[in-house]
Amino acid sequence: MSEVNPVEEYLQTVYPRIVAWRRYLHRHPELSFQESRTSAWIAEQLRAIGCEFKEGVGGYGIVAVLRGKRQGPVVALRADIDALPIQDEKTCEYASTVPGIMHACGHDAHTATMLGIASYYASLDGDFEGERRLLFQPAEEVTPGGALDMIRDGALNGVDAIYGVHLWTPFPYGTVATRSGPFMASADEFDIELVGRGGHGGLPHETVDTVFVGSALVQALQSIVSRNVNPLEPAVVTVGSIQAGTTANVIAERCHLKGTVRSFTEEARYGIRKRLEEVVARTAELYGAKSEMDYRMGYPPVVNNEEETRRFFRVAHEQFGEEAVRESSLIMAGEDFAYYVKETKGCFMFVGAGNEEAGATFPHHHPRFNVDERAMLVSARLMIAMAEDFAGSKPA
Numbered sequence: 001m002s003e004v005n006p007v008e009e010y011l012q013t014v015y016p017r018i019v020a021w022r023r024y025l026h027r028h029p030e031l032s033f034q035e036s037r038t039s040a041w042i043a044e045q046l047r048a049i050g051c052e053f054k055e056g057v058g059g060y061g062i063v064a065v066l067r068g069k070r071q072g073p074v075v076a077l078r079a080d081i082d083a084l085p086i087q088d089e090k091t092c093e094y095a096s097t098v099p100g101i102m103h104a105c106g107h108d109a110h111t112a113t114m115l116g117i118a119s120y121y122a123s124l125d126g127d128f129e130g131e132r133r134l135l136f137q138p139a140e141e142v143t144p145g146g147a148l149d150m151i152r153d154g155a156l157n158g159v160d161a162i163y164g165v166h167l168w169t170p171f172p173y174g175t176v177a178t179r180s181g182p183f184m185a186s187a188d189e190f191d192i193e194l195v196g197r198g199g200h201g202g203l204p205h206e207t208v209d210t211v212f213v214g215s216a217l218v219q220a221l222q223s224i225v226s227r228n229v230n231p232l233e234p235a236v237v238t239v240g241s242i243q244a245g246t247t248a249n250v251i252a253e254r255c256h257l258k259g260t261v262r263s264f265t266e267e268a269r270y271g272i273r274k275r276l277e278e279v280v281a282r283t284a285e286l287y288g289a290k291s292e293m294d295y296r297m298g299y300p301p302v303v304n305n306e307e308e309t310r311r312f313f314r315v316a317h318e319q320f321g322e323e324a325v326r327e328s329s330l331i332m333a334g335e336d337f338a339y340y341v342k343e344t345k346g347c348f349m350f351v352g353a354g355n356e357e358a359g360a361t362f363p364h365h366h367p368r369f370n371v372d373e374r375a376m377l378v379s380a381r382l383m384i385a386m387a388e389d390f391a392g393s394k395p396a
Contacts, residue, residue, distance in 0.1 A: 029083030072130025187334025198253030
């Protein structure tokens with residue numbers, strides 16, 4: 001007879017509550033920096049669980065503290081709580097009830113999972129080593145993000161290690177993954193305003209057409225990665241929005257472009273910024289327009305600690321078996337978990353949440369995004385196992 005895993009056994013008993021928590025959050029999403037009701041609801045659940053916690057950390061963040069009776073390290077676990085400005089197009093009983101806002105990236109599941117972890121540690125009545133600090137972080141989706149404010153408010157004071165999980169639908173349910181070193185990209189943003197000379201659509205020679213200039217600029221920006229970045233180094237420049245003009249027979253005086261830059265090293269990051277500034281200025285000048293650009297340095301790359309990544313692979317093999325554990329490729333998405341692992345050692349990990357039968361096949365930030373909810377159990381087991389392995393001072 002195989003040995004019963006007490007963590008798994010407990011999580012199975014609390015799983016219906018975890019699902020209910022996630023579905024409540026999915027029905028009631030709030031945008032970044034606006035999570036007041038979400039934060040109050042999390043506090044209500046923590047009171048019912050019996051946790052000590054502090055509200056108002058980094059804005060609407062909450063830090064729950066569970067202390068063991070025996071001395072040991074302080075291990076932090078983090079979940080994010082914000083949603084996205086996307087209209088939910090799913091047809092299910094827990095679809096978003098808030099027009100134009102939904103949890104399209106799994107943060108509802110991250111939060112519900114962390115409440116399940118809080119419930120587990122509360123059930124131990126202090127029968128563990130050290131302290132478990134659970135971070136419910138606001139505003140992960142919008143730069144400058146919520147992590148920096150959480151850190152400034154002391155969320156990491158005295159923390160020896162931190163772990164975080166992202167449910168990830170491109171990976172199938174039952175799998176877990178990460179990689180050592182750079183893992184997720186830096187996420188910078190730019191806004192470009194082009195100013196020309198508007199006029200009649202039939203008299204283009206009397207104008208400076210910013211639609212034309214903007215189109216030329218989009219093409220020119222694509223040369224930066226292909227011609228100015230080492231081809232062995234991954235990077236992305238994307239123009240995600242271009243807005244100009246109001247009707248067919250008027251040449252637009254202004255054109256507004258928005259975009260993002262992704263990279264994994266500071267050399268590439270700052271090199272791309274410098275080249276982008278040059279291309280914008282010179283392209284506008286070439287066609288007789290003026291340009292202004294606001295370039296915002298967002299999250300740095302997520303760089304996993306080598307020792308803690310080794311811990312992940314060993315612990316994950318023990319928990320889920322060798323076939324379930326993967327070394328992830330580089331991920332071009334950004335994450336403000338990057339700030340935590342700049343302050344203390346830690347590891348950010350992915351848990352597969354994709355499943356065609358559960359309707360969890362759509363990409364993150366899609367209007368029909370969903371997850372296989374069983375992935376929350378995998379996530380909880382993984383984070384608890386990582387924390388307890390660290391507290392037990394086993395070799396990574």
